[in-house]
Amino acid sequence: MRLDDTAPRGTAVLARLHRLAPLSTAERDLVSRSLTLTRRVAARRDVVAERSINGEPRVLISGWAALSRIMVDGRRQILDLVLPGEHVAMRPRRGLSSLTTVSAITDVEFGPVAEPAEDDGALAEAYAVGNALHEHYLYRQIARLGRLNAYERTIDWFLEIHERLELSGLTNAHRFAFPVTQEILADVLGMTGVHVNRTLQALRKDGLLEVREGTVTFPNVRELRSLVAFEPAAAVLGLPVLLPEDVQVARAG
């Protein structure tokens, strides 16, 4: 539950997988060991260009990245963010091109995805749930862009990010580190930078959301959730409630 970078490497990855499905000690070790071979990319650089041949699926160990599509006239839409602990390019597609551009928002570190030893183990289960979550968040993004106005869209999106960071153990109650500019936020939310700015101001005035110094705070989560009828992913997926704060995760070696 820390906001900074002081956690041992791979903590977010392990925390997330372990919450998706409780891993055995052997599985945690397997994952830990796989994370020694990493690849770093500096902020603002592309990790995978759209159309390049798809490499191995990867997991984001630290930093924030974005999946986007860019149109010929320069307009850009960010399809989804990739948060620490989450996977990029969920499904390997041998021989097929990458469907999106992956770019680094901050400095990022990627690792390979550990191959599960058994098909029916907790690790395989965690990956399956992770895939379902990814799909769920894509659907949310569509519904958000299609049917919510700027104010609601912003609320809904921040609640989702909070939920996802919580999965990786990167929140502190209703506060979390947020290294995203308003311009990037505009590309996520399908609006202009100027309008993002005004919307954030309105939310702050209404006592719902503070974005200051790279940190987001929700002064009143309950009201925030009720404004957009936010449903936790666990409820939508029909999973046994999986987000208690007390779930402890083994430290990475």
Place this chain on the structure above:
Amino acid sequence: MRLDDTAPRGTAVLARLHRLAPLSTAERDLVSRSLTLTRRVAARRDVVAERSINGEPRVLISGWAALSRIMVDGRRQILDLVLPGEHVAMRPRRGLSSLTTVSAITDVEFGPVAEPAEDDGALAEAYAVGNALHEHYLYRQIARLGRLNAYERTIDWFLEIHERLELSGLTNAHRFAFPVTQEILADVLGMTGVHVNRTLQALRKDGLLEVREGTVTFPNVRELRSLVAFEPAAAVLGLPVLLPEDVQVARAG
């Protein structure tokens, strides 16, 4: 290449799979036989309610269906349509809830998805490409809603539908059957019914798109494509061009 319902059952399914990856005779037979056990649902009925436990993955044999999410206040966003020959609920997720509501736009007929005999056969390949296509179309939907205006959005979407129907052999040059009301279209495109109506009128006036009597015609595809810089899915996925009109498909038994 016919617009009506006179084709033998399962033609769309076979045509589509065969274009995604050329099937062997044995595989075509396997698919044909699997399509004898079907389930029919009348127009306007829900096929799978969101939150219900996910059944077997299914393929749409005939008719049009929609994947949607409905919000508490009644607003609805259609995430994607399901066209004849396409799969619903791409990835089976045993034990997890369905992530969307599937509803029948017209009378529809679903069948089970034939299990490939071999992991590396053409059928398995066709499913893999189909999954990639589904993901591609989700990304398109996000970019469309986030970054295109109503006019562009409508063009882009109709071009996509044309491409997808072509895959299943359901187009006749630049014309295809279109059993979708403007109200449904509004829920797909993230706008109101009234605005859909005005946008369609503008497109007709501009000589780009005709929607009449359940049929869509593109008087000028070339210009239509250039207006939104439309890229065929085959190009995005990096597949050998897979849409020649001359691909012949064996008739279902």
Place this chain on the structure above:
DNA sequence: CGACAAGTTGATGTTACTCAAAAGTGGTGG
């Protein structure tokens, strides 16, 4: 200090929504 990126503000224009009603369409039963 100077330069550049990020955030903020104001004025104005456009897009798309809302509300309300009319006109067209197809199916049903008497």
Place this chain on the structure above:
DNA sequence: CCACCACTTTTGAGTAACATCAACTTGTCG
């Protein structure tokens, strides 16, 4: 065959949401 109903499409007028354009301010870093 016609009257009726429900649904869909169309039209008009007024309004709200969001974009655009163009500064100006603040913060950061070398």
